[in-house]
Amino acid sequence: MRQEAFSFGEPSAPSFNGRELIVDSFAGGGGASLGIEMALGRSPDYAINHDDAALAMHAANHPETIHLPHNVWQVSLKDIVGQQPIGLLWMSPDCRHHSKAKGGAPVSPSVRDLAWVLMRWLKELPPAQRPRVIFLENVEEWQRWGPTILAEDGTRRADKTREGETFREWVRELGGYGYPHIEWRERRACDFGTPTIRRRLYLVARRDAKVVWPTPTHAPLHGSKDGIVRAWARGHGLTLDDLNGLNGHRTAAERLPRSSTGRGPALPFSWIAKRRKPSRRALASELFGPSQSRRMLGSRRA
Structure with a gap:
């Protein structure tokens, strides 16, 4: 079924x-x-994404933000911001063709190179209007971003012998x-609650200033010293002395709704004890019922 496009109307300044x-x-x-709002007290002024469904959810969560449903390469930051300076630019480029989850599958150079749009934006902006602070978040493999090679089957694959070359070039140009x-580190959000x-x-x-990294607020206190x-x-x-006073890592179980007795989660997760790795069909059947799972997954065996 075709998904109807979400209309945001014409953005006004x-x-x-x-x-x-x-x-x-x-x-x-x-x-x-949301993280930006929690840190700075207000939502972003502009949000950019080519996907209507993603921006529809963003608009529900941040109604005061102006939403631009465009491919990033079709966006001119200079035209958007006018004469106003940018304090913060957040970037989370598509990670799929960098992630280890991709394995040895073919990759798309156009998707891998999305972060280069930043240089285009910086080039068109006067120095005084360029973002004072730029954040970029991605999978840890992004720092191994390098050229691709043409495989025998005609697809593009990451060149393992040149890992990190493009990343270092990108940092130098920035x-x-x-x-x-400019600094980068690998971090886990569980260390911060x-x-x-x-x-x-x-x-x-x-x-404008040196980068200051936050100190963890949570730690794996239940492991061996x-x-x-x-x-x-x-x-x-x-x-180890610095760990005194830190909270232990939180778990996703804390966020699950509890049963009426308060002794366990309200969701039907009995399959965890029964199966080492439940199939998609077994999981769907347990959560949504046999009839609905058949409609979701079809009649083919999982």
């Missing part, structure tokens, strides 16, 4: 009284924008636009 603008590019449903302070252990790469570029906790502390530049 708001009055920001000369304040610095916040732009969320490659905006999804609004997760990064520095040439007036960003003397969010229940997810997925590792992500965060790059920060500033043209001679093992995982010691390694964790060392990785964050901390000592």
Whole structure:
């Protein structure tokens, strides 16, 4: 079934009284924008994404933001911001063709190269209007971004012998636009109170001051002091004494609705104990019922 496009109408220029603008590019449903709102007290002024469904969710979460349903290559930041300076630009380029989850499958150079749009935006902006701070978030493999090669089957594959070449070139060019302070680190949100252990790469570029990284607020306190906790502390530049007073990592189970007895989750997860790796059909049947799961997945065996 064809999905109807979500219409945002023609964006109008708001009055920001000369304040610095916040732009969320490659905006999804609004997760990064929520973090920005929590940190700075307001939502981004502009959100850019080519996907109507993603921007529809973003608009529901951030109704005061102006939403631009365009391919990033069709966007001119200079035309959007006018004479106003940009305080913060957030970028989360498509990660699919960098992630290890892709394995040895063919990759798309056009998707891998999406981050180059930043240089186009910086080039068209006068130096005084360029973002004072740039954040980029992606999978950890993004720092190994390199050229692709033509495989025998005619598809493009990542060139394993030249990993990181394009990433280093991108960082050098970014520095040439007036960003003397560029740093990147791998971080896990669970170290700062969010229940997810997925590792992500965060790059920060500033043209006004040095980069200051936050100190973790949560730690794996239930591990061995001679093992995982010691390694964790060392990785964050901390000592074991620094862990005193930190909360332990939170879990996703905290966010699940509880049963009426309060002794377990209200969701039917009995399959966890029964199967080592449940099939899609078994999971769908348990959560949605046999009839609905058949409509979702069809009659083919999973």
